[in-house]
Amino acid sequence: MTAPTAGPAVGPPLxxxxxxxxxxxxxxxxxxxPVELLKANRELDTQAWLDTFEQAADLGILQVHLSGxxxxxRKDLERLIACLDARGVYTNLIxxxxxxxRDRLEAFAEAGLAHAQVSFxxxxxxxxxxxxxYKNAHQKKRQAAAWIRELGLPLTVNAPIxxxxxxxxxxxxxxxxxxxxxRLEIANVQYYGWAYLNRAALLPDYDAVMRQVDYVEKxxxxxxxxxxxxxxxxxxxxxxxxxxxxxxxxxxxxxxPDGTVLPCHAAQTIxxxxxxxxxxxxxxxxxENSEAFNRFRGFDWMPEPCxxxxxxxxxxxxxxxxxxxMTGDAAATDPTCxxxxxxxxxxxxPPEEPIRRRVVGRQSAST
Amino acid sequence: xxxxxxxxxxxxxxxxxxxxxxxxxxxxxxxxWVVLAPEKVLWPDEIGADILGRCTGAATVSDIxxxxxxxxxxxxxxxxxxxxxxxxxxxDRLLLRCEETK
Ligand code: SF4
Ligand code: SF4
Numbered sequence: 001m002t003a004p005t006a007g008p009a010v011g012p013p014l015x016x017x018x019x020x021x022x023x024x025x026x027x028x029x030x031x032x033x034p035v036e037l038l039k040a041n042r043e044l045d046t047q048a049w050l051d052t053f054e055q056a057a058d059l060g061i062l063q064v065h066l067s068g069x070x071x072x073x074r075k076d077l078e079r080l081i082a083c084l085d086a087r088g089v090y091t092n093l094i095x096x097x098x099x100x101x102r103d104r105l106e107a108f109a110e111a112g113l114a115h116a117q118v119s120f121x122x123x124x125x126x127x128x129x130x131x132x133x134y135k136n137a138h139q140k141k142r143q144a145a146a147w148i149r150e151l152g153l154p155l156t157v158n159a160p161i162x163x164x165x166x167x168x169x170x171x172x173x174x175x176x177x178x179x180x181x182x183r184l185e186i187a188n189v190q191y192y193g194w195a196y197l198n199r200a201a202l203l204p205d206y207d208a209v210m211r212q213v214d215y216v217e218k219x220x221x222x223x224x225x226x227x228x229x230x231x232x233x234x235x236x237x238x239x240x241x242x243x244x245x246x247x248x249x250x251x252x253x254x255x256x257p258d259g260t261v262l263p264c265h266a267a268q269t270i271x272x273x274x275x276x277x278x279x280x281x282x283x284x285x286x287x288e289n290s291e292a293f294n295r296f297r298g299f300d301w302m303p304e305p306c307x308x309x310x311x312x313x314x315x316x317x318x319x320x321x322x323x324x325x326m327t328g329d330a331a332a333t334d335p336t337c338x339x340x341x342x343x344x345x346x347x348x349x350p351p352e353e354p355i356r357r358r359v360v361g362r363q364s365a366s367t
Numbered sequence: 368x369x370x371x372x373x374x375x376x377x378x379x380x381x382x383x384x385x386x387x388x389x390x391x392x393x394x395x396x397x398x399x400w401v402v403l404a405p406e407k408v409l410w411p412d413e414i415g416a417d418i419l420g421r422c423t424g425a426a427t428v429s430d431i432x433x434x435x436x437x438x439x440x441x442x443x444x445x446x447x448x449x450x451x452x453x454x455x456x457x458x459d460r461l462l463l464r465c466e467e468t469k
Contacts, residue, residue: 012396014408060396062408090390090403114388115405154388154405180372182461183405225374225459230406 010288010297012060017254017265020049020077021069026096026132028121028160029202031194033069033265042258046076048279050083052255055283057087067094069257072104078111085112092117094158097144098137105144109151116148117156117185122164123171131164145179156183161212161234162195162202169212173219176227184227186216188234192266192321209234236346240311241318241334248296248320253287261286263293266321270330296320296331303331305339375465377428377455379447383463384424391419404462414439418453422463428454 022037044052056064064084071077072095084091093108097118108116118141121131125138148155157176161169169186176184188209191199204212213233220229235242245252249263259277262268268275273292287293295301299312306317318334326335327342335342377383385391390403391411400416402409411419417438421431432450436443457463 062394062401062403063406088390088392092405114390114403117405152387154386156405177372182372185406225461226372228461 011251013251013253013287014061015063015065015252016056016061017065017067017252018049018053018071018080019067019069019254019256019265020071020074020080021257023073024069024096025073025098026070026121026134026137028132029194029198033193037069038257043074044257044259044278046079048259049076049080052259052278052283053080053083053089054087055278057084057089059284059287061089063090063092065092065094070096070099072097072100078107081108081111081113085114090114095119095144096132096137096141098132098134098140100140100144100147102147105147105151105153109153113153115154115156117158117183118145118148119158119160120172120175121160123159123168123175127165127168142179145181149180154183155179155181156185157181158185158187160187160189161204162189163204163208164202166204166208166212169215170219173223173227173229177223182228183230185230185232186212187230187232190232191236192269192325196325203236204234206237209237235336238336239338241315241322241336243315244317244319247298247316249287249293250297250316253293261290263296264321266319267292269321270324272324272330301331303333305337306333309339375458377451377458377465379427379429379432379451381428381454381465382424382426383422383428383431383454383458383465385419385422385462386464389462391416402462407462409462415453418450419457419463422454424464 021040021043022033023040053064066077066080071093074080081091091112091114093113093116095116095118120128120138120141122128122138128138128141129135145155145157157172157179159172172186173184189195189202191203195202216229216231220231223229233242245264254262254265255278256262259279260268260275261278261283262275267273273295275292276286276290302312302317306312318337320330322336323332323334324330326346333340335346337343375381388404392401394401400411400413402411402419418431418435421434428451432443432447435446435450454463458465
C-alpha cells in the first residue's frame with residue numbers, strides 16, 4: 001500500500017485486461033466499450049500483441065483477461081493464449097460465446113487457457129435474445145458452457161444486471177448451478193460507455209435493487225462451497241462509491257484494440273488526459289512514468305472532501321471517469337459519494353428513450 | 368447432465384487436491400508464493416503454501432497433518448484443527464477439491 005504522505009510508489013501490476021477487438025456479434029445496450037468503437041483495421045496484429053504480452057509478463061502481470069468485443073473473433077487467439085501460458089500468466093477468456101465451436105474451445109484449452117467466462121444477457125432464452133439482439137443466443141451460450149465444462153475448464157457465468165433482467169437474478173443462480181459453473185458474477189451494469197448513453201432505460205428502480213442485494217447476500221451464504229458468487233453492487237443508490245480497481249493505476253491496467261494503454265476501461269472518456277500506445281513506448285515506461293497513470297495515483301491529488309476523509313483508503317475517492325462525466329472535473333469527488341456536492345443531481349435522469357444498440361459507427365435509436 | 372456440486376466437509380480421511388486450474392507457484396519478482404485462480408490472486412504464507420503443496424489428491428488429511436507435524440516438529444493433535452480449518456476454508460472458496468476415501 002502506498003503511504004498517504006509519500007509520492008506514489010509504483011509497484012508491479014497484477015492484472016491486465018486485453019480488449020483484443022471491438023468487433024462483437026451482440027449489440028448490448030450496456031456495453032462498457034467506448035461509444036466510438038474501433039474498426040477491425042485499427043486492431044494490433046498478432047506480433048504486436050505477442051510482444052505486448054511478453055512485456056507485460058516481464059513487468060509482473062500474473063493474470064490476463066482476454067476480452068473485447070468478442071475476443072474469439074481474433075483468429076490468433078490460441079497463439080496469444082499459448083504465449084501467456086508459457087510465461088506462467090493466468091488466462092481468463094471473457095466471451096459472449098455465440099460463435100464458438102467445440103474445436104475452437106479445445107484449441108484454447110490445449111494452448112493453456114485457465115478459465116472461461118461466458119456472459120448471459122438473460123437467464124432465459126427470451127431475455128438473452130432481447131438484450132443482445134442475437135438469434136438463439138441463449139442456446140448457443142448453453143452449448144458453449146457445456147463444452148467448456150466437458151473440456152475440464154472452470155466456468156464463470158457472467159450476468160450483467162439492469163432494469164430488463166434484474167427480476168431474473170434467482171434464475172441466474174439456478175442457471176449457473178445447472179451449467180456446473182463454479183463462479184457466478186452478478187454484475188450490476190456500470191454506467192459509462194454505452195450504458196451511460198442508455199442509462200435512463202437501464203437503471204433499475206431502488207426497490208428492485210434492494211431486493212436483489214438481500215437475495216444475493218443470503219444466497220451467497222447458502223451456496224458457500226458450491227458456487228462462488230461475486231457481486232458487483234449497483235453504486236447509483238449507494239451512499240459511498242465503490243473502490244476503483246483498487247485505486248487508479250494501482251495494480252491493473254487495460255489495453256484497447258489499437259494498443260492504447262489505459263488505467264481503466266473508461267479512462268479515455270477523461271478528455272483532459274493523454275494516453276500512449278504500445279509500440280510508441282515500452283509498457284514499463286507507460287506504467288511507471290506516464291502522466292496519465294501518475295495523475296491519480298496514491299492520495300496526494302485528492303481535493304476535499306476526500307483528502308481528509310477516513311474512507312479514502314477504502315474507496316480511493318471513487319471513480320475518476322464518473323466524476324468527470326458528471327462534474328466535468330476528473331479530480332472531483334465521485335458524485336455517487338454522499339459528500340459530493342453533485343450527489344443529488346445523480347438522480348436526475350434524462351427522459352427514458354429506446355435503448356441504443358451497440359454498433360460500430362454510432363447509430364440512431366432502435367427497439 | 369452433471370449433478371449439482373455439493374459442499375465438501377473436510378475430514379481427516381479426505382484427500383484434498385489443488386485442481387489443475389488453480390495454479391500455485393513461487394513468484395520470483397515479488398519473492399512470495401502466489402495462487403492464481405479464476406479472477407483471483409491470493410498470497411498464502413509459507414506454511415499455507417506448504418500445506419497446499421501437499422494437497423495432491425493422494426495424501427489424506429491425516430497424512431498431511433502427520434507430515435507437517437514431523438517437518439515442523441509440532442504435535443499432530445495440536446496442529447490438526449488449524450490444518451483442517453485452513454483446508455475447509457480453501458475448499459469453501461472452491462480452490463481445493465476433495466477425493467473422498469472409496
Ligand atoms: S469523500 Fe471521497 S474518500 Fe470520502 S467516502 Fe466520499 S469519495 Fe470516498
Ligand atoms: S475510474 Fe471509474 S471507470 Fe475507471 S476503473 Fe475506476 S471506477 Fe472504473
